[in-house]
Amino acid sequence: MKLKVSNRMISYLFAFSSILLALACFTITKSFSMPESSEGLKKWNVYLDGTDTRGSNGNVIVSHDSFNVSLALSNHNETYQVNTKIKNDGGFNARLESIDITNLSNIKIGTSLKTGVTYYLSDYVSLSFKYAKDNKSNNVYVDSDVLKDDLLKMGTSNDVVLLIKYKDLKEINADALEVFNDNVKVVSGGRVIRFNVNVSMHYVEAY
Amino acid sequence: MKKNKVALYYSLIVVLLVLIGISSFLFNYFYNLRGEDLSLEEMTINEANKMSYNVKLFDNEFFKSSDEETNYVLSLVDNINTYFNYSTVFSSPVVGEYSYYVKGSVIMEENGEKVSNEIYRGDTASYNVNGSVINLSSSFDIDLDAVVRAFREQVLNLNLNVDSVIRYDVVYSYKVYSDELAKSLVNSRTLSVVIPVKDITNITITEDAEVMRKEFSDLNLDDNKLYLAICLEFIGAILIFVLLIALLVRRINGQVSVYEDALEKLLNKYDSHLVYLKELPDLADYNVLFVEEMEDLLATSKKTKTPISYIEVVDKHEATFMVLLDKQVYVYKFSSKNV
Numbered sequence: 001m002k003l004k005v006s007n008r009m010i011s012y013l014f015a016f017s018s019i020l021l022a023l024a025c026f027t028i029t030k031s032f033s034m035p036e037s038s039e040g041l042k043k044w045n046v047y048l049d050g051t052d053t054r055g056s057n058g059n060v061i062v063s064h065d066s067f068n069v070s071l072a073l074s075n076h077n078e079t080y081q082v083n084t085k086i087k088n089d090g091g092f093n094a095r096l097e098s099i100d101i102t103n104l105s106n107i108k109i110g111t112s113l114k115t116g117v118t119y120y121l122s123d124y125v126s127l128s129f130k131y132a133k134d135n136k137s138n139n140v141y142v143d144s145d146v147l148k149d150d151l152l153k154m155g156t157s158n159d160v161v162l163l164i165k166y167k168d169l170k171e172i173n174a175d176a177l178e179v180f181n182d183n184v185k186v187v188s189g190g191r192v193i194r195f196n197v198n199v200s201m202h203y204v205e206a207y
Numbered sequence: 208m209k210k211n212k213v214a215l216y217y218s219l220i221v222v223l224l225v226l227i228g229i230s231s232f233l234f235n236y237f238y239n240l241r242g243e244d245l246s247l248e249e250m251t252i253n254e255a256n257k258m259s260y261n262v263k264l265f266d267n268e269f270f271k272s273s274d275e276e277t278n279y280v281l282s283l284v285d286n287i288n289t290y291f292n293y294s295t296v297f298s299s300p301v302v303g304e305y306s307y308y309v310k311g312s313v314i315m316e317e318n319g320e321k322v323s324n325e326i327y328r329g330d331t332a333s334y335n336v337n338g339s340v341i342n343l344s345s346s347f348d349i350d351l352d353a354v355v356r357a358f359r360e361q362v363l364n365l366n367l368n369v370d371s372v373i374r375y376d377v378v379y380s381y382k383v384y385s386d387e388l389a390k391s392l393v394n395s396r397t398l399s400v401v402i403p404v405k406d407i408t409n410i411t412i413t414e415d416a417e418v419m420r421k422e423f424s425d426l427n428l429d430d431n432k433l434y435l436a437i438c439l440e441f442i443g444a445i446l447i448f449v450l451l452i453a454l455l456v457r458r459i460n461g462q463v464s465v466y467e468d469a470l471e472k473l474l475n476k477y478d479s480h481l482v483y484l485k486e487l488p489d490l491a492d493y494n495v496l497f498v499e500e501m502e503d504l505l506a507t508s509k510k511t512k513t514p515i516s517y518i519e520v521v522d523k524h525e526a527t528f529m530v531l532l533d534k535q536v537y538v539y540k541f542s543s544k545n546v
Binding site for chain 2: 009010013014016017020021023024041042043044046061063064065066068070092196198200202203204205207
């Protein structure tokens, strides 16, 4: 009788200890998870790449996702063009949040003594910004609202063109021209407009 | 058969001892783990910053980049346009906000003592983030000509002759919450443009950098309870193993122990009728009659008014109870086999 009781107790204890051990192993495996390897960390890298210019008397400086054009235009109809690409080499899709371009309407040239009208650089210089929306060369201009939220997917690039033109004399009214002549000096036979245009392309993560 | 059983029991004891060793090690490991700030979740954060500047001079009025030249005639510098970019990439999505502001100051140094005067403080621009990336780019202008003129007037009025620098800082900070780590992450960085106020100045900016770092979740109470549960499970298993070993050892010696208990009970019960013999008498001339139960022997003893003689013939294994008469002897054999 005692032996039978002893046998039974041994088997119950064996079973119970096995269950405890199995539970411990299960708890351990469930509680641990492998940490994510830092080698797999995605990077953000949206930048301007490959700048090409057409025109003289200008200088372009590229800073990551922004470029600055410094100009000295002296002849009417003179143009200066910047061609570049905005590239996404990172591990995230990017969405265009905004494009900030120097507003030539904020750069004052002078005020007419006759009419009292104040003239700004935009009255003498035209600026057009073209951007290849949706990775296509469809040359959308900056003043279009469709540019915002444009998607720049990983591994793709969009063409960007900035065209600056010293307006033709016919495009400038007489009063404006008089103000211009009063305020802009003649250098080497021409009236040189010196200014700079900054273009910043701000991208955020696209979901 | 009995030998095989004993060998099996010994093997089981060895296995149980090994299991006790392993369980003890694991118990100790998890017990120590409870006290450490060991986290189960990890996040990698990649933080990069870039800075550059363009100088607008009065004389030729062409902008010069920070890549081309670092020394300038201070009096010829009209404006410095500074560009900066911060990008922060988290290995898992976060929610929160980030912001930046620009501040300018003039730092004067005399006899090793520095005094800083704030000359400009821009508005704080704040943005929200809900994802894995913060990308902040912007630029600001330093009207250096105006700043230097104002500073020189001040110095002249105070009749000071000190070394001084003009410094503009871009202070970027973020505060985000990570679901994965279940905690907030906060960080701040400052990028600077430093312009010494001297005739030939060299403009210095914070160097571009990219830093990768890790953040960990805190060991919370739930994790602590988990480790406690694991420790208790191993302790329970160890106790059971010890108990099993005890039972097995008892089992090996089981039959002997049971025999001794039973013998002791017999001796106690019939003590008043027993005579303890020193040695087994010679029974060759006796007619030996075996009885089945001790009670039968007791009855014979009472009838014949003869005490029961007792001797343990095999230590811990066999004892003999006898009632010795003239020519007959009644014998009750008590052994470990019949317990």
